[in-house]
Amino acid sequence: MTPDDIKRVIIDALTRIAPEIDPASIEPGASFRDQLDLDSMDFLNFVLALHDRLGVDIPEVDYPRLYALDGAVAYLASKTGAN
Amino acid sequence: MPSLGADMEAGTLVEWLKHPGDGVTRGDIIAVVDTAKGAIEIEVFEDGTIESVHVKPGEKVPVGTVLALIRGTGPERPGHPPGHPSAAAALRTPPAAPMPNAPAVAPAAPAAPSPAQAAAREQPGRVRVSPLARKLAADLGVDLTHMTGTGAQAAITREDVERAAAALKTPAPQPPAPPPDRSTAMRATIAAAMARSKREIPHYYLSTTIDISVALAWLRKENEKRPITQRLLPAALLIKTVALALRDVPELNGYWIDGGFRKGAGIHIGSAISLRGGGLVAPALHDADTLDLTTLMRQLQDLVARARTGSLRSSELADPTITVTNLGEQGVESTFGIIYPPQVALVGFGKIMERPWIGSGKIEARPLLTATLSADHRASDGHRGGVFLTAIDRLLQTPERL
Numbered sequence: 001m002t003p004d005d006i007k008r009v010i011i012d013a014l015t016r017i018a019p020e021i022d023p024a025s026i027e028p029g030a031s032f033r034d035q036l037d038l039d040s041m042d043f044l045n046f047v048l049a050l051h052d053r054l055g056v057d058i059p060e061v062d063y064p065r066l067y068a069l070d071g072a073v074a075y076l077a078s079k080t081g082a083n
Numbered sequence: 084m085p086s087l088g089a090d091m092e093a094g095t096l097v098e099w100l101k102h103p104g105d106g107v108t109r110g111d112i113i114a115v116v117d118t119a120k121g122a123i124e125i126e127v128f129e130d131g132t133i134e135s136v137h138v139k140p141g142e143k144v145p146v147g148t149v150l151a152l153i154r155g156t157g158p159e160r161p162g163h164p165p166g167h168p169s170a171a172a173a174l175r176t177p178p179a180a181p182m183p184n185a186p187a188v189a190p191a192a193p194a195a196p197s198p199a200q201a202a203a204r205e206q207p208g209r210v211r212v213s214p215l216a217r218k219l220a221a222d223l224g225v226d227l228t229h230m231t232g233t234g235a236q237a238a239i240t241r242e243d244v245e246r247a248a249a250a251l252k253t254p255a256p257q258p259p260a261p262p263p264d265r266s267t268a269m270r271a272t273i274a275a276a277m278a279r280s281k282r283e284i285p286h287y288y289l290s291t292t293i294d295i296s297v298a299l300a301w302l303r304k305e306n307e308k309r310p311i312t313q314r315l316l317p318a319a320l321l322i323k324t325v326a327l328a329l330r331d332v333p334e335l336n337g338y339w340i341d342g343g344f345r346k347g348a349g350i351h352i353g354s355a356i357s358l359r360g361g362g363l364v365a366p367a368l369h370d371a372d373t374l375d376l377t378t379l380m381r382q383l384q385d386l387v388a389r390a391r392t393g394s395l396r397s398s399e400l401a402d403p404t405i406t407v408t409n410l411g412e413q414g415v416e417s418t419f420g421i422i423y424p425p426q427v428a429l430v431g432f433g434k435i436m437e438r439p440w441i442g443s444g445k446i447e448a449r450p451l452l453t454a455t456l457s458a459d460h461r462a463s464d465g466h467r468g469g470v471f472l473t474a475i476d477r478l479l480q481t482p483e484r485l
Contacts, residue, residue, distance in 0.1 A: 018359060019215060019241055039357075039412040040316050041387045051311045060306045060314060 006054070006076045010069065013049035017042045028069040054080055084116065084138075084148045087123055087400040089424045090276035094118045095143040096150065105133050107153060112396065114150065119268035120364045121393035122217060123400060131155040212239045213392050215360060218265045223248040238392055269362035277421050284339070284427075285460040288419050291472045293479055294440055295452045301482040317435065318354075318409055319380040323485045325407050325430050326350045326372035328474035334463045335428040335456075335471055336404045344427065344462045353403025353423065354383060356390040364390050365406045365423060366399035376485055411435060417453040427459035428468075430475075 011023045018036045032038055038046070047058055047066065056079040058066070065075040084094050094116040101113040112124040113133070134152040138144055212220070212227055216239050220227050225247045232239035280286075298320055306314045329336040329350050337347040350372040353365035366386055371379060389395050405426055410418040411434035418431035433453040440449035454475055458468045478485065 019213065020359060037359075040318065041384065044314070044316060044384075045388075048311060058311060060303065 001054070001080055003073050003077050006080065007069070007073050009050065009053045010072055010076070013046050013053070016049065017045055026069055031067045032069070033067065050076065056080060084144050084146050084150055085125065085397050085401065086146045087116075087118060087120065087397055088272075088276070089279070090272040091118055091120075091146055093143055093145045094123075096138045096140050097122055098140050099136055099151075101127075101133050103133050103135050107131060107133060116397075117217070119265070119272040120362075120400065121265075121358075121390075121395065122212065124394055124396045125150075126397050127153065129153050129155055213241070216241050216244045217393065219244045220247075266361045269358075273362065276423060280421050280424050284422050284424060286422060286457050287460050287465050287468065288455065288457050289465060289468045289472055290417060290419075290453060290455045291476060293452045293454055293476045294442070294449050295435055295479060296449045298479045298482040299435070299450055313377060313380075315376055315380050316383075319376055319383055320479070320482060320485060321409065321432055322352050322354060322368060322371055322383065322407055323374070323376060323379055324475050324478045325405070326352055326374075327478055327485070328471050329405065330372060331474045332463070332467050332471040334467060335458055337427060337462075338404070338425040339427050339459055339462055340425050347404030348402075349404070351402050351404045353406040353426070354386065355406055355408035355420075356387050358391060364395065364400065365403060365408075366390060366395050367403040369398075369402075405430065407432070411452070417455055419455050420457050422457055422459055427462040429457045431455040431457070 011026070014026070014032065014036065015021055015023060017038065021036055026032075027035060032046070033043065036042075043063070047063065050056070050066070050072075051058055054076060056076065058079075062075065066072045087094070095118075097115040097117050099114050101107055101111065107113055107127045108130050109128055111127050113127045114125040116123050116125050131153040134154045136151040138148065138150050144150075212232070216232075217227070219225075219241055220239075223244060225244050227239055227244075230239055230243065230247060232243050295317075299317070302315060302317060302320065309315070333346055334344065336350055338345045349370045351367040351369050352371040353367050355363055355365045357363045366389075368374070368379065368382055368386060374382065386395075386399070403423075403426065406420065406423050406429045408418055408420050408429065409432045411432050414434050416436065417433040420429040420431050422429050431454070433455075435450050435452050437448050438451045439446050440451060441447075442449070454472055456468045456472055
């Protein structure tokens with residue numbers, strides 16, 4: 001799985017939670033919570049969706065690394081061994 | 084048409100999930116009704132057989148209208164010929180939902196059972212639609228009845244509706260009749276309930292700051308041990324805490340009806356859930372004081388998901404005995420809510436923030452939480468409200484016992 005695949009998985013998970021968002025408008029460096037008005041339940045569902053789709057374990061202490069698109073792609077790429 | 088809250092006046096029948104001749108058991112979902120709060124699944128409160136239905140899909144009827152007649156399974160009462168629907172047969176509001184301004188039962192006009200109606204009928208598949216998609220479908224004139232969605236649990240999404248609308252290829256002779264706008268309708272119902280609350284309920288307000296460091300440290304450790312699917316959010320702890328504290332101060336748990344306090348039949352915590360696109364609902368977590376944290380968390384997740392996809396159940400909207408709002412998600416320190424009538428109290432939690440705190444004579448940085456109570460002075464006094472907030476603080480200091 002390439003970083004682009006991971007990015008698609010992330011965007012897909014976000015649009016399931018917030019169907020009204022335009023994926024093209026997501027700023028890669030800015031927090032999802034602020035951009036997309038996610039609450040803690042939304043964020044938990046986002047983490048669960050990533051876990052389901054990618055089969056990676058994401059400890060709670062790593063949650064901050066998933067706060068924005070750039071960081072999330074890098075973190076999940078390292079977890080899945082993508083290159 | 085059951086009343087799904089003090090602010091509901093009418094509902095539109097979307098579809099029947101059970102049909103004349105079908106057997107039903109208490110708790111079955113027999114119909115979907117569209118309200119300002121989204122599509123609501125209507126549960127039945129009788130065992131029996133559907134005798135006849137009286138409202139067609141698409142019809143909007145006032146609260147109290149008979150939707151269907153159900154023939155009970157109990158012994159025939161003397162004077163009632165066999166096969167005659169009993170007086171208890173009208174589909175009605177659950178008795179646990181005392182809404183003073185809503186007649187619960189319309190007199191049931193007994194209809195003679197017709198064998199033809201009882202013939203087995205093909206049951207259409209359950210259609211899940213998000214409120215956004217449903218509104219869009221109404222705007223675009225898309226029929227959702229036979230559509231299969233591509234969303235989670237085959238829910239129909241906005242994209243599905245847009246695709247279907249494009250496929251219709253009607254060269255835009257859209258009738259300009261403005262369809263009722265969901266968010267406008269929801270604003271109107273919130274306005275009505277909140278105005279009534281401020282008009283009728285003499286609120287008093289209390290606030291306290293709680294050191295939540297012990298609870299958060301416990302939660303962090305607990306979540307380290309738990310698989311990702313079983314992790315807890317602070318909200319689950321807070322709801323459980325409120326439920327347990329209400330055992331100490333039961334006069335905050337229930338309804339003010341006809342000039343008197345009626346204690347809730349259980350501790351059903353209405354959890355305020357904001358909806359994407361505006362508005363909010365506060366459906367009940369039933370008997371929250373009896374649920375362990377894992378179960379409570381799972382039910383909360385399910386409730387939030389269903390509130391946002393528009394598939395709440397009638398009992399969840401009709402019988403919360405108190406409301407909890409957690410505006411801390413939006414970053415505010417404290418929230419003083421308006422009580423949702425006929426409830427008598429609302430608990431608000433603000434954002435958990437690291438702040439200076441004096442513990443054992445030293446100033447330390449601690450995560451602090453502001454808990455507030457808005458309560459109906461007719462049902463309780465500030466002293467009892469204070470006892471309640473103190474109980475919340477005390478319970479949060481021993482999170483392992485929640």
